[in-house]
Amino acid sequence: MTSARRPPVRVGVFGLLGSGNLGNDGSLEAVLGYLRAEHAEAVVDALCGGPEAVAARYRIPATRLHWYRGEYRTASRAGAIAAKGLGKILDVFRTAAWVRRHDVVIVPGMGVLEATLPLRPWGFPYSLFLLCATGRLFRTRVALVGVGAAPIRDRPTRALVRWSARLAAYRSYRDELSRDAMREMGVDTARDEVGPDLAFALPAPPPGPAGRVCVGVMDFHGGNDDRARAGEIHRRYLEGTIRFVRALVEDGRQVRLLKGDHCDTTVVAAILEAVDSPLVTAAEVATLADLMKEAAAADAVVATRYHNLICALKAGTPTLALSYAAKSDALMARMGLGAYCHPAREIDADRLLEQFRELEKRSAELRRTLTERNQETARQLTHQFTALSHTLFKATARQETP
Known part of the structure; x- marks a missing residue:
């Protein structure tokens, strides 16, 4: 007797994507390239900061990350403060409903576990915590892939980042400093891998006219x-x-x-x-x-x-x-x-x-050095994507086997 055909894996991508930061979007592009090459059957959509831009550029359905559209503007008037507060409550249910529809959610790169630029705990750290907590609640595997981390002094922000990392099903970092920072914040990183930034997976352009x-x-x-x-x-x-x-x-x-x-x-x-x-x-x-x-x-x-x-x-x-x-x-x-x-x-x-x-x-010498380092980086990224497939997608297939 043949077994029933498994439905395609439902994959969500999450983050401040499509919001104007080219680095964040480059990480998304790298992950989408990996998914289309290795998991072409996957159904992909996004919960992100700029859904219109993501949907138009990458041709995937996209939902706005925050109910309140002025989330990252300073709220000074009573109406704006109330709307932002209401948005924090509604985002709990919006995030949970979105997460529940997926088998896997990927946070592609970005410095989501750091505060090297100005950051408030009730901004993206709160959103990331909601993602990871609801992922654990609904048994949706949340993966922080090739992310950046750094020591955080602000206690509320540090607590949200630490718990987000602990609740994720998979973690990998873009450098050793990031893994060390999470270890110092109390996260067990024994099984966490370190690889190059995801943007290195994008195709390199041919050299153009210099000068x-x-x-x-x-x-x-x-x-x-x-x-x-x-x-x-x-x-x-x-x-x-x-x-x-x-x-x-x-x-x-x-x-x-x-x-x-x-x-x-x-x-x-x-x-x-x-x-x-x-x-x-x-x-x-x-x-x-x-x-x-x-x-x-x-x-x-x-x-x-x-x-x-x-x-x-x-x-x-x-x-x-x-x-x-x-x-x-x-x-x-x-x-x-x-x-x-x-x-x-x-x-x-x-x-x-x-x-x-x-x-x-030293231009000629440094160009030779970069050629060698880029070749090694490509090998490391291949290894990281292979590990990601084994950890997330094979585990998901086992869970769905009748």
Whole structure:
């Protein structure tokens, strides 16, 4: 007697996706590529920050993460405060109903277990906790795949992150620092794996015509612990970046400004106005693939955002990091460019220019290093996706076998 045909596995993807952050969307694209290659029968949809963008770009059904559309705007009026509070209650039931419809939910990459940028506990940490708690309640396997983590001082945020990680059925991290951070927060990481960032799974572009320097900028105000001096940090970052770009222009170099999030547009505009040179232009980018193409067509890249660094390194272009968190330093070391980091909070334009010139002198050597490291990264990602399939999908198939 033949057994009944199993229904397709129902897979949800979850996160601040489609909200303007190219790094987050690149992680989603990498996971969707894996699912379509290895689990083509899976039925996939999303619970995310920008459902319209996700549905249009990736052709999957998508639901809004929050009932209250102004979730990430500061609520100052009584009506907005009440609406935000009501939204927190309604999101419990909305998240539970969505989770219950799935066999597996994947959180693709992103720094979901860190607070290296300003973050409130009742924002995304609360949403992630709801996901993992309802996943455990309804026996839906929640997977945190290739995520970033960092030590968190704020107690409510740390508690929500810790419990989210504990309740997940699968965890893997994008670097050793992330796994160490979760271990220090009381999570048993003995079976958790470490692999490259998921964005390294995206196809690399062919090299383009060189001759310019790409400078990836960020609307940088420090981290979660820097709120009291956020304005000063931003001013110093912007002034240092402007001085560096101006120095490149004085050397006759063409400079291409890159952003990684919609909010970076103001920084791009400020640099264009301050330097005021036809040698400085701004790239129009909508995806990580666009960023990689820009990086592949550059002699060198100097960048702040984590996923701008990934794009440049994946493209095999010598890269200098304006580092704002330990994850950037770890990434650069992993790819063999650990000597080329400069603090984003304390930009010294003269020292930065020295480091940049040294980077260019070693360009040919560093390109060979990046080729070797990218080959190793590809092997590690293949291993990680194989482990993910074994842990999630084979376990799900066993649960459904009549």
